Amino acid sequence: MKLKKLATCFRCLGFFALLCLITGLATAPAAFAAEPAQKNIILATTTSTQDSGLLDALIPIFEKETGYFVKTIAVGSGQAMAMGEKGEADVLLVHSPAAEKKFMEAQNGINRRLVMHNDFVIVGPPADPAGIKGSKTSPEAFMKIANTGNLFLSRGDNSGTHSKEKGIWKAAGLNPEEQPSKWYQQTGQGMGQTLNVAAEKLGYTLTDRGTWLALQKNLGLPILMEGDPLLLNIYHVIDVNPAKWPKVNAPGARAFSDFMVSPATQSIIKTFGVDKYGSPLFFPDADKKVEDLGK
Amino acid sequence: MELILEGILKAIALLVSLDPEVLGITALSLKISGTATLISLFLGVSTGTVVALTRFPGRKLVVSLINTGMGLPPVVVGLFVTIFLWRNGPLGFLQILYTPTAIILAQAIIATPIISGISLAAMQNLPANLRLQILALGATRIQMFWLLIREARLPLLAAVMAGFGGIISEVGASIMVGGNIKGYSRVLTTATVMETGRGNFDVAIALSAILLLLAFLINFLLTRIQQRERPR
Amino acid sequence: MTAAGPLLQVKNIVVKRGGIPVLDIPDFRIERGEVLSLLGPNGSGKSTLLLTLSSLLKLHQGKLIFKGREIDGRRSELDYRRQIAVVFQDPLLLDTTVLDNVASGLKIRGMEKAGRLRIAAEYLERLGIAHLAKRSASKLSGGEAQRTSIARAFATRPAILYLDEPFSALDPPTREALISDLTRILRETDTTAAIATHDQMEAMRLSDRMAVIQQGKIAQAGSAEEVMNHPVNEFVASFVGMDTVLTGRVLENHNKHRMMIAVGDREIEAVGNFPPGEQVLCCIRPENVTLSTDSPEEHSSARNNFSGRIVRIAPHGLFYRVDLDCGFELISYITRISLDSLALREGRKVKASFKATAVHVIRKST
Numbered sequence: 001m002k003l004k005k006l007a008t009c010f011r012c013l014g015f016f017a018l019l020c021l022i023t024g025l026a027t028a029p030a031a032f033a034a035e036p037a038q039k040n041i042i043l044a045t046t047t048s049t050q051d052s053g054l055l056d057a058l059i060p061i062f063e064k065e066t067g068y069f070v071k072t073i074a075v076g077s078g079q080a081m082a083m084g085e086k087g088e089a090d091v092l093l094v095h096s097p098a099a100e101k102k103f104m105e106a107q108n109g110i111n112r113r114l115v116m117h118n119d120f121v122i123v124g125p126p127a128d129p130a131g132i133k134g135s136k137t138s139p140e141a142f143m144k145i146a147n148t149g150n151l152f153l154s155r156g157d158n159s160g161t162h163s164k165e166k167g168i169w170k171a172a173g174l175n176p177e178e179q180p181s182k183w184y185q186q187t188g189q190g191m192g193q194t195l196n197v198a199a200e201k202l203g204y205t206l207t208d209r210g211t212w213l214a215l216q217k218n219l220g221l222p223i224l225m226e227g228d229p230l231l232l233n234i235y236h237v238i239d240v241n242p243a244k245w246p247k248v249n250a251p252g253a254r255a256f257s258d259f260m261v262s263p264a265t266q267s268i269i270k271t272f273g274v275d276k277y278g279s280p281l282f283f284p285d286a287d288k289k290v291e292d293l294g295k
Numbered sequence: 296m297e298l299i300l301e302g303i304l305k306a307i308a309l310l311v312s313l314d315p316e317v318l319g320i321t322a323l324s325l326k327i328s329g330t331a332t333l334i335s336l337f338l339g340v341s342t343g344t345v346v347a348l349t350r351f352p353g354r355k356l357v358v359s360l361i362n363t364g365m366g367l368p369p370v371v372v373g374l375f376v377t378i379f380l381w382r383n384g385p386l387g388f389l390q391i392l393y394t395p396t397a398i399i400l401a402q403a404i405i406a407t408p409i410i411s412g413i414s415l416a417a418m419q420n421l422p423a424n425l426r427l428q429i430l431a432l433g434a435t436r437i438q439m440f441w442l443l444i445r446e447a448r449l450p451l452l453a454a455v456m457a458g459f460g461g462i463i464s465e466v467g468a469s470i471m472v473g474g475n476i477k478g479y480s481r482v483l484t485t486a487t488v489m490e491t492g493r494g495n496f497d498v499a500i501a502l503s504a505i506l507l508l509l510a511f512l513i514n515f516l517l518t519r520i521q522q523r524e525r526p527r
Numbered sequence: 528m529t530a531a532g533p534l535l536q537v538k539n540i541v542v543k544r545g546g547i548p549v550l551d552i553p554d555f556r557i558e559r560g561e562v563l564s565l566l567g568p569n570g571s572g573k574s575t576l577l578l579t580l581s582s583l584l585k586l587h588q589g590k591l592i593f594k595g596r597e598i599d600g601r602r603s604e605l606d607y608r609r610q611i612a613v614v615f616q617d618p619l620l621l622d623t624t625v626l627d628n629v630a631s632g633l634k635i636r637g638m639e640k641a642g643r644l645r646i647a648a649e650y651l652e653r654l655g656i657a658h659l660a661k662r663s664a665s666k667l668s669g670g671e672a673q674r675t676s677i678a679r680a681f682a683t684r685p686a687i688l689y690l691d692e693p694f695s696a697l698d699p700p701t702r703e704a705l706i707s708d709l710t711r712i713l714r715e716t717d718t719t720a721a722i723a724t725h726d727q728m729e730a731m732r733l734s735d736r737m738a739v740i741q742q743g744k745i746a747q748a749g750s751a752e753e754v755m756n757h758p759v760n761e762f763v764a765s766f767v768g769m770d771t772v773l774t775g776r777v778l779e780n781h782n783k784h785r786m787m788i789a790v791g792d793r794e795i796e797a798v799g800n801f802p803p804g805e806q807v808l809c810c811i812r813p814e815n816v817t818l819s820t821d822s823p824e825e826h827s828s829a830r831n832n833f834s835g836r837i838v839r840i841a842p843h844g845l846f847y848r849v850d851l852d853c854g855f856e857l858i859s860y861i862t863r864i865s866l867d868s869l870a871l872r873e874g875r876k877v878k879a880s881f882k883a884t885a886v887h888v889i890r891k892s893t
Binding site for chain 2: 578612613636683
Binding site: 047193214 | 390493
């Protein structure tokens with residue numbers, strides 16, 4: 001009698017079962033459950049390292065070598081550091097030196113190490129209506145864009161690129177964010193999206209070289225200004241301070257940051273992208289000092 | 296135009312060659328959204344049925360909460376699930392942030408009110424005396440529950456469609472709570488966003504095509520069942 | 528053990544809706560083997576009573592006693608419901624085949640498949656719908672669907688079969704056929720049944736006993752003959768078809784049997800025993816009033832003969848309804864043939880006659 005009832009129930013379940021079949025639900029939800037806590041490392045990083053594909057090349061090697069599992073959360077440098085400040089990430093790979101210094105001063109991170117650099121470039125429409133080509137410094141180029149009122153697309157997302165851009169405006173003695181105008185627009189999105197928007201709207205923007213190289217084939221936005229020491233884009237790796245946040249996976253973070261500055265990794269960084277773009281996307285710097293870069 | 300054509304060609308190439316990464320992402324999307332739909336189905340159908348069949352104080356409030364929940368913005372769900380699942384958040388001990396489980400949780404939260412709402416309406420649309428008739432046939436409460444669900448199976452199927460369709464195409468919550476981690480929590484929608492950001496429009500188009508195809512196939516299948524059930 | 532007692536007994540039941548009592552029955556019984564009608568107009572509470580008797584409605588007070596045992600608690604309610612069956616006005620079939628519908632009550636009771644399908648097939652046969660066995664219940668006509676519902680009820684071989692206005696939604700020919708089939712099957716299976724209906728003819732044809740429900744209370748219960756011919760109050764009288772109800776006062780009482788009653792400035796002779804001076808109601812069935820155009824009174828054996836003027840003539844089913852003014856209002860039903868042979872028309876003077884025994888006298892309630 002019980003069985004009969006069950007049979008009725010199961011018949012009703014017939015179409016549920018069908019759905020399960022469609023979706024290939026052979027695996028129970030439990031199969032997704034988190035692995036042992038200490039195995040997971042949360043890496044908060046900037047979009048450029050993910051969008052360029054560098055992390056896709058490095059992380060599998062790291063995971064294979066160490067047995068850790070890296071959860072890469074690609075956000076802007078600002079948000080990455082905000083996660084670190086709350087102890088929601090274990091290790092950061094970021095490129096916003098000014099903000100990083102504040103982060104370190106507040107005891108949020110330890111063991112900040114130089115990993116690599118590339119540089120920022122200013123790109124814009126091929127016709128260069130603001131005439132920034134030939135400018136000696138990036139603030140000079142920005143000034144020309146502002147003075148001619150040509151469209152400039154800002155990330156506007158507190159990323160490393162955004163904070164670099166703000167630094168340049170400051171050096172030019174301007175603050176377009178405080179005096180909103182038609183020619184200055186913020187996308188609030190990642191570098192790739194912002195470049196796409198700039199390409200669509202024929203605007204200028206500041207981009208890291210790596211992302212630009214990866215996207216340039218579809219963009220039609222040539223480099224109009226490069227080589228200014230101010231445009232250096234420097235990446236550091238920072239362990240989130242375990243003294244402040246006991247739940248942080250300190251050994252994992254340390255293992256990852258060590259990995260990033262190890263000679264083997266540095267040599268991969270050195271050649272990464274050459275086969276695809278003809279030139280490297282990043283320059284390894286583990287044995288250098290910030291002051292020596294770009295010289 | 297060239298870009299679109301190129302994208303479509305690449306998409307076909309990816310599909311025909313059964314690219315393991317694309318297949319993996321597709322399978323993961325199906326697993327995650329399928330599991331979330333299944334969970335929502337059980338929660339939603341029972342909630343909808345209980346609310347439809349019982350009278351209790353505050354019932355009106357529950358009904359309007361369900362109806363509001365049907366339009367719950369995924370990003371809002373994503374944000375709150377993230378905050379709750381943070382290591383230092385109230386549910387941090389679960390350690391499921393940035394895992395597929397977290398995406399399942401968020402998607403189930405999005406889909407449950409949708410399925411509850413539609414189930415509620417489906418149950419209320421059954422003839423008013425049907426419940427009494429089934430009891431009069433000698434049914435226990437559990438038998439009555441199942442018989443009523445069986446009677447409402449077609450609209451409930453629509454609920455499944457709506458729920459599954461809503462979450463497989465959802466991106467905001469998935470990216471926030473799942474983190475779009477390669478080979479782990481990267482699903483069709485988050486991968487599409489990322490590939491667009493990377494400028495890989497061809498891959499993005501391929502992923503979108505798969506998403507569309509999937510949504511179409513599932514709806515097609517469910518509609519077929521529905522048509523076969525009631526050939527009117 | 529309690530075979531002698533009533534099959535079902537209710538005691539002091541009260542059912543409320545929105546705090547207002549809609550049913551209040553101090554004592555009521557269903558006897559073994561009887562077919563009982565719950566007769567009442569819409570909204571009188573007959574369906575509520577039926578649902579209460581079948582334990583489908585919550586009691587606010589009182590109890591149901593089935594085969595001598597009180598029904599209390601979920602367990603005994605379920606046991607009881609598995610010994611009864613209910614047919615609603617809407618067939619309320621499940622979305623499956625006709626055969627599976629008829630077998631559904633047995634399936635719920637856990638009967639194995641072969642057994643329940645055999646019994647279901649038997650009752651499909653009895654209701655003349657065996658040819659529909661494999662058809663989807665959603666594709667039946669109203670009559671076929673109600674036959675399926677009735678077959679489903681009989682298939683569980685209920686101790687009591689409840690039917691709530693089972694024919695109201697059907698067209699007249701379908702209803703006629705189904706009523707005669709139901710009557711036959713009830714007799715063949717010797718099933719105890721209770722039928723809620725608003726149709727007195729339906730009640731008379733189907734049932735041994737009637738209970739007339741008035742505003743949630745039982746106004747009168749008794750054999751069909753008793754209720755039809757001896758209604759206890761004006762409500763029951765008019766509901767069972769005594770269209771003429773006249774207020775009067777008893778003038779004389781001969782031998783506690785024959786009375787003269789003053790109605791307006793006329794006098795009616797009636798059978799009954801009320802003291803002189805009593806305010807009474809005289810209830811007269813229209814079919815018991817005959818009309819003639821002959822002036823002399825000698826041929827009539829009836830004690831009551833009045834001349835009156837025809838106010839209105841209107842068709843009424845197979846008859847014509849003639850409204851007369853005889854100093855009081857009197858209604859008569861006559862056939863088409865009589866109408867023609869007497870050449871009746873509105874405004875014409877006629878003689879109306881009815882026997883003293885045709886006048887049912889009840890005390891006027893104050």
